[in-house]
Amino acid sequence: MKIRQKIALWITGAGVLVSLVFSTIVFLAMMDQPYRLIDDELKTASHVAMRLALPAGEQPEVIKNDNPPFNSKQYWIKIFNDRKTVVYQSELTRYVDLPLYDKHSGYTVKRTIPKERLKLHQDENNEVTFRVRRFRVPVQGGTYVVQIGKPIEKLDEEILEIIKGIALGLITAMLLLVFLSYLIAGRVLKPIGVIDRLAREINDQNLSVRIPLGQNKDELYRLAKSLNRMFDRLENSFETQKEFIASASHELKSPLALLQLSMEDLIQKPDLPERLRQQLTRQTDIVRRMSRLVKNLLDLSALELKECFDLKEIDLAEMLKSVLSDYEVVFNAKKIDVREQIPSKLIVKGDREHLQRVFINLIDNAIKYNHEGGKIEFKVSAKNRGVQISLFNTGTGIPAADLDRVFEQFYRVEKSRSAEYGGSGLGLSIVKRIIELHGGRIDIESEPSAGTRVNIFIPKTSSYPNRPT
Amino acid sequence: MKLLIVDDEPELLDQLVKMLSGQRYDVDTAADGEGALDKLFENPYDLVLLDIMLPKVDGLTVLKEIRSAGIRTPVLMLTAKGAVEDKVKGLDHGADDYLAKPFAMAELMARIRTLLRRSGEQLHAVLTIHDISLDTKTREVRRQDRIIELTPKEFSILEFLLYNKNRAVSRFTLAEHVWGDAFDPFTMSNFIDVHLKNLRHKIGDSAGPNIIRTLRGIGFIIEDDKS
Numbered sequence: 001m002k003i004r005q006k007i008a009l010w011i012t013g014a015g016v017l018v019s020l021v022f023s024t025i026v027f028l029a030m031m032d033q034p035y036r037l038i039d040d041e042l043k044t045a046s047h048v049a050m051r052l053a054l055p056a057g058e059q060p061e062v063i064k065n066d067n068p069p070f071n072s073k074q075y076w077i078k079i080f081n082d083r084k085t086v087v088y089q090s091e092l093t094r095y096v097d098l099p100l101y102d103k104h105s106g107y108t109v110k111r112t113i114p115k116e117r118l119k120l121h122q123d124e125n126n127e128v129t130f131r132v133r134r135f136r137v138p139v140q141g142g143t144y145v146v147q148i149g150k151p152i153e154k155l156d157e158e159i160l161e162i163i164k165g166i167a168l169g170l171i172t173a174m175l176l177l178v179f180l181s182y183l184i185a186g187r188v189l190k191p192i193g194v195i196d197r198l199a200r201e202i203n204d205q206n207l208s209v210r211i212p213l214g215q216n217k218d219e220l221y222r223l224a225k226s227l228n229r230m231f232d233r234l235e236n237s238f239e240t241q242k243e244f245i246a247s248a249s250h251e252l253k254s255p256l257a258l259l260q261l262s263m264e265d266l267i268q269k270p271d272l273p274e275r276l277r278q279q280l281t282r283q284t285d286i287v288r289r290m291s292r293l294v295k296n297l298l299d300l301s302a303l304e305l306k307e308c309f310d311l312k313e314i315d316l317a318e319m320l321k322s323v324l325s326d327y328e329v330v331f332n333a334k335k336i337d338v339r340e341q342i343p344s345k346l347i348v349k350g351d352r353e354h355l356q357r358v359f360i361n362l363i364d365n366a367i368k369y370n371h372e373g374g375k376i377e378f379k380v381s382a383k384n385r386g387v388q389i390s391l392f393n394t395g396t397g398i399p400a401a402d403l404d405r406v407f408e409q410f411y412r413v414e415k416s417r418s419a420e421y422g423g424s425g426l427g428l429s430i431v432k433r434i435i436e437l438h439g440g441r442i443d444i445e446s447e448p449s450a451g452t453r454v455n456i457f458i459p460k461t462s463s464y465p466n467r468p469t
Numbered sequence: 470m471k472l473l474i475v476d477d478e479p480e481l482l483d484q485l486v487k488m489l490s491g492q493r494y495d496v497d498t499a500a501d502g503e504g505a506l507d508k509l510f511e512n513p514y515d516l517v518l519l520d521i522m523l524p525k526v527d528g529l530t531v532l533k534e535i536r537s538a539g540i541r542t543p544v545l546m547l548t549a550k551g552a553v554e555d556k557v558k559g560l561d562h563g564a565d566d567y568l569a570k571p572f573a574m575a576e577l578m579a580r581i582r583t584l585l586r587r588s589g590e591q592l593h594a595v596l597t598i599h600d601i602s603l604d605t606k607t608r609e610v611r612r613q614d615r616i617i618e619l620t621p622k623e624f625s626i627l628e629f630l631l632y633n634k635n636r637a638v639s640r641f642t643l644a645e646h647v648w649g650d651a652f653d654p655f656t657m658s659n660f661i662d663v664h665l666k667n668l669r670h671k672i673g674d675s676a677g678p679n680i681i682r683t684l685r686g687i688g689f690i691i692e693d694d695k696s
Contacts, residue, residue, distance in 0.1 A: 246550060250472050250522055253549040258481045264574045265488055267687070268636055277637075278686035285641055289655070291571045310557070326648060329663045330624075330656070364653050367607030427653075 001300060004185040011181030012174065019173050023166045030162050035131065038152060042133045045070060046146045049077045050137060054144070055090035075202040076130065076149040082142040092118075098132055098149050106133040109149070119314040120151040121227075168416045191220045197329040199227055207235040238305065245301045252298075257292045260284060278439040300409070303433045310351050316387060316458075317346040320380060323359045330367055331376070340378040348387055349461050362454055366393035369452070386440070386459040407432045470585060471495045471513070475505040475528070476520040478549065485518070485645055488574060489581075502526025503632055508591055509535050514542050521548040521555060529562050536563040544598070549574075569650075573642040579632040596631040598691055599680055601672055622647055623668040626661075630681060630691045638686035658680040665689065 048070040076092040095118050096111045109130045113120060119130045132149035191214070198211045210231060211224045263284045267277055320342055329340050366376050374394040381388050398406060398413050406412045410425040435442045439459050446452040472494050476482045479500065485676065486496045497514070499505040502523045509531075532544060546567045555586040556567045565587075566580055586594055586605055592645035594606045603610050608624060610617045619627065625647050630638060644657040647664070665681065674680045682690050 178497075246522075250549040253570045254478045258478070258484055261481070261488065261574055262482045262569045265484065268512075277684075281687045283640055286640065288571075288573075288641055292654075296474060326652070330660045333660050333663055353651070360651050360653075364656050368656060 004189050006181070007185035007188065007195060008178060008182040011184065012177045015177040015181070016170070016174050019170055023170060027153040027166055031159060034158060035106060035108075038131045038150060038445040039133060042075075042106065042131065042148050044136070045075055045135070045150075045394065046077070046135050046137075048089070049075070049090070049148065050079065050144065050146060053077075053079055054139070065379070074150065076151075078147045080147070082144075087144070092151075096130075098127075098130055099123070100134060100145075100147050101132075103134065106131050108132070121153045159299045193413060195220065195224055202231060207231065207238060210273060241301070242305060245298055245305070249294075249298050252294045253291070256287060256294065260287050260291065263287065263326075283426075293424045293426070295431065296424045300426055300430055300433065303430065303437065306436050306437060309354070309437060311345055311349050314350055314352050314355070315345060316348050316350070316355070317342050317380065319352070319356055320359060320378070323356060323363065324378070327363055327367070334367065334370065335373045336367065336370055336376055337374070337452065338376045339377065340380075342378065342380045343382060346380065346382055346387055347460075348438075350457055350458065351434075355438070355458075358431045358434050358456075361431050362391055365427065365431075366395075367393060369393070369395040371395060375451075383457075386457055389456040389458070390453060391456075392451055394451040397448040397450055397452050398444070399448055400446075401445060403446060407442075470515045471497065472516050472518065472581075473497045473499065473505070473508055473512075473514045473636045474518045475499045475502070475523065475531070476518070477501060477523055492578065494581075500524075502528065502531045505531050506534060507543070510538070511541060516581060517542055517544045518581075519544050519546055521546060521550065521559065529558060532559070532564055532609055533561045543588045545580055545584060573639075573645070575629070575633045575638045575642045576637060578601050578636070579629050579646065592691070596628070596634075598631060598634065598693075601680065603628055608670070617671050619668065619671060621662075622664050623671065626664055626668055627672070632690060633691075635690070635692055637684050637690045641688075643689065 024385050049072065052070075052072070072090045073092070075090055076096070077088065077090040078086055078093055079088040082086050095112055095349060098109055098111065101107055109132055110127050111130060113122065113128050114126050115122050122128050128151045131152050132147065132150040135146045135148070137144045137146060195211055202209050202211075205468075210228045211225055213228075214221050218363045261281055266272065266282065267280050272280075320340075324338065324340065330336075363376075370376065371392050376394075377390075377392040379390045379392075403409075406413065407428050409429045412425055432442055435458065437454060441457045442454065444452065444454050470493075472489060474482060474485050474489070474496060475498070476485070477500055482498050482500065483695045486498060489496050497512070499507060499508050501585060503525045505517075505519070505523070506526065510513075519531060521529045523531070528546065528548075532546075535542070535544075546556075546561065546564040547570060548555055548559070548567070549570045559567050563582055568577065568580055583605065594604055596603045596605065600613050601610065603624075605628065610619055610624065610627065626643060629643060629646050640658040640661050642656050644652070644654040644661050646655070647661070648657050665683075668674075669681060672680065682692065684690055
């Protein structure tokens with residue numbers, strides 16, 4: 001899940017939680033409201049009832065002398081005197097009896113009254129809900145107790161309406177929250193996107209470029225700064241490695257050069273016994289083998305750093321034909337049947353010397369591991385977006401288990417092959433690296449004792465950026 | 470012929486001096502860029518062997534300075550770095566050729582002689598042995614007056630052996646020279662004989678005086694006429 005979605009989700013979650021708490025409080029308050037209204041009404045009604053029911057001399061003092069509209073039929077009223085004798089009861093008391101609780105506030109009682117007897121706000125089970133209150137009213141010489149009740153409409157329905165309203169509000173708020181928080185998350189993350197884009201533009205070709213720092217020393221400023229520090233270290237290690245290759249080249253090659261020259265000098269001495277001369281020649285070959293290994297190793301390191309790469313428009317077809325003609329004498333000597341399908345012209349963007357090296361290395365392998373009288377097939381075809389090359393050779397082939405590893409440095413299918421065939425064990429690693437640097441692909445398929453096929457794809461225009469010069 | 474060798478490895482310098490003096494060149498040396506510049510501005514040389522990595526002033530700077538001062542002495546760059554970029558840079562700065570260390574003496578000799586011939590003296594453009602002549606400029610090979618048609622590789626082998634007259638050249642060095650160092654000389658040296666066989670046949674060596682001699686286990690040699 002993207003961070004933007006996560007942030008939106010968190011904000012929405014928090015918003016929904018807050019609104020839920022708020023709505024619950026509002027809901028509870030609203031639940032109370034209708035009862036309080038009825039309770040107030042009952043209080044007023046009880047006063048009026050007292051005034052109507054009691055003789056003038058016994059009127060309680062608290063009751064004012066106004067006369068609000070009052071219909072005693074609407075109420076269930078019982079007035080008791082000190083001796084718990086009922087001194088007044090309204091008409092409703094004949095239909096139903098309500099319990100008297102010693103409660104200060106109102107309470108709710110449900111009673112069943114058939115609709116045929118009296119029409120009140122019964123529900124389908126003929127149940128009527130009464131709101132009941134009880135008042136103690138002190139008068140001269142005693143206290144009266146008024147118990148007053150009123151059948152009320154189904155408050156459940158009203159409450160359901162309230163819940164519906166709140167739920168609708170909540171859902172609307174939530175949708176709005178999702179929308180807004182997604183917008184906000186986008187705004188918050190925008191600078192990160194900018195940093196990401198800038199960081200991506202910094203590659204091994206322009207490692208000295210840094211992300212510009214903003215004015216505010218906020219979190220993003222710190223992030224950009226950390227990234228810049230990382231680039232510093234990266235640039236440093238790149239430089240160190242370059243220097244290493246340069247000095248390793250120098251340190252390794254200079255003594256090899258000296259060794260080779262002194263041995264060659266010795267070989268030319270006229271008074272040297274012939275056997276010694278031959279031995280020295282063999283040893284010189286070993287020194288040169290070592291020199292080539294060092295050269296390949298350093299070339300590979302340089303390629304890892306994408307050093308020494310020079311992309312130009314080149315004619316691949318012409319290059320391949322020239323390489324093949326260089327090998328003609330070898331093909332003839334080993335009686336290898338070469339079949340080629342190469343178009344007359346194939347322009348790609350590439351590094352001439354390195355691509356030539358790719359084909360030389362591959363053909364070299366195709367010859368080395370081929371048997372006398374074997375076959376080599378070279379097929380090159382222009383594809384929509386590049387060039388497809390397939391090189392097949394008969395020969396011992398490579399066991400399936402080794403196929404994945406042939407591109408590894410110093411990997412050999414059979415250790416014994418190195419002595420027999422020579423080579424540094426770096427050829428295919430170099431090939432792979434060069435193809436990769438051209439933005440291409442290489443894979444190898446093989447069947448033991450049948451042959452090996454190498455497939456290469458080189459795009460017409462390399463995605464690899466050219467070195468700024 | 471006066472050569473200047475510039476290299477900061479004293480032992481390598483000694484070895485080169487010893488070998489080139491043996492080939493009757495007049496050899497002078499410098500161990501760093503400053504020394505090289507001093508000598509180049511003082512004396513006329515026929516050729517400079519210039520290392521790229523040098524203390525004080527590096528090889529490329531030396532090259533730039535002498536070229537901007539109008540000194541046109543041929544320069545053969547020597548370098549331990551094999552990077553193509555260096556090669557291109559060297560040639561851009563006015564070097565005439567480029568050789569990566571370590572190199573074979575035969576290859577160095579061939580390069581030196583090519584450069585010396587190129588820089589003027591027409592007289593020396595033709596290499597001869599016995600009654601065979603090879604013109605390095607027109608790439609024409611004659612035996613007496615008869616023109617011999619050689620393939621580019623055969624020509625390259627004969628030219629290389631002639632440049633290294635009286636020196637044994639190993640198959641390996643020959644293969645590296647003929648095919649270039651992108652090819653694996655270990656593979657190619659096994660096939661040099663095919664070219665040699667054809668070459669010998671064309672120059673009439675197989676029946677005649679044995680101009681190109683095979684040294685078993687060593688390589689090939691063209692020697693001066695002793696008769």
